[in-house]
Amino acid sequence: MKPPIILINYKAYENSYGERGYEISRKIEKVSKEYGVPVIVTVPATMIYKLSKETELIVYAQHVDGLEHGAKTGSILPEMVKDAGGKGSLLNHSERRIRLDEIHDAVIRMRKIGLESVVCVDRYELVYSMGILKPDAILIEPPELIGSGVAVSKAKPEVITKAVDEIKKVPGVYLVAGAGITSGEDVYKAVELGADGIGVASAVMRAKEPERVVAEFINQALKALEKRS
Numbered sequence: 001m002k003p004p005i006i007l008i009n010y011k012a013y014e015n016s017y018g019e020r021g022y023e024i025s026r027k028i029e030k031v032s033k034e035y036g037v038p039v040i041v042t043v044p045a046t047m048i049y050k051l052s053k054e055t056e057l058i059v060y061a062q063h064v065d066g067l068e069h070g071a072k073t074g075s076i077l078p079e080m081v082k083d084a085g086g087k088g089s090l091l092n093h094s095e096r097r098i099r100l101d102e103i104h105d106a107v108i109r110m111r112k113i114g115l116e117s118v119v120c121v122d123r124y125e126l127v128y129s130m131g132i133l134k135p136d137a138i139l140i141e142p143p144e145l146i147g148s149g150v151a152v153s154k155a156k157p158e159v160i161t162k163a164v165d166e167i168k169k170v171p172g173v174y175l176v177a178g179a180g181i182t183s184g185e186d187v188y189k190a191v192e193l194g195a196d197g198i199g200v201a202s203a204v205m206r207a208k209e210p211e212r213v214v215a216e217f218i219n220q221a222l223k224a225l226e227k228r229s
């Protein structure tokens with residue numbers, strides 16, 4: 001049984017960086033090792049180097065610019081992420097939308113240098129059209145549920161089931177579901193509906209005991225996968 005995809009998006013909370021960002025990362029790493037399930041953390045660009053060097057987490061950027069080297073002030077190129085030890089990046093998150101041509105260029109560039117890409121979409125109708133770019137995964141998140149505490153798997157299960165139908169048309173691309181995921185039950189349901197894993201932010205980043213939350217999410221994802229197999 002392949003492990004579930006557990007993607008934790010640090011976003012830009014007060015504890016997403018610096019010593020607090022490092023501390024939460026160590027807790028997540030501990031749980032990841034206990035369960036033997038790799039965890040992807042999408043972190044602020046300034047944290048990629050340290051976390052890649054000092055933890056066994058799979059460290060992603062939250063965004064990259066698929067641009068060539070040159071006079072591009074403020075750009076984060078795929079090569080920079082790779083050089084810092086990152087393994088991939090999110091692209092087109094609802095909070096960091098980019099144009100279709102930019103998604104295309106970034107996915108191609110990342111693949112060329114061996115980085116993974118997870119393209120975000122806000123509706124199932126885009127799963128196939130983004131899927132044909134062949135990123136490693138599509139993360140589907142209805143924007144209105146992001147940070148709401150109301151899980152996509154409960155409030156809009158049809159978004160996941162329809163996305164699952166769409167992803168089957170692009171073999172080799174995984175489907176991750178996110179937005180509002182708060183409980184182990186939310187995770188179980190998302191995976192039971194056919195998602196390969198979950199994307200989460202606030203439930204972990206704002207938790208008093210993030211390690212417990214992550215452990216519960218991994219546990220429920222594993223249970224749902226086992227039931228499916």
Ligand SMILES: O=C[C@H](O)COP(=O)(O)O
Nearest residue numbers: 009146147180200201202
């Ligand atoms: O990338 C992660 C998502 O935007 C989910 O955010 P949330 O778990 O706070 O709803």
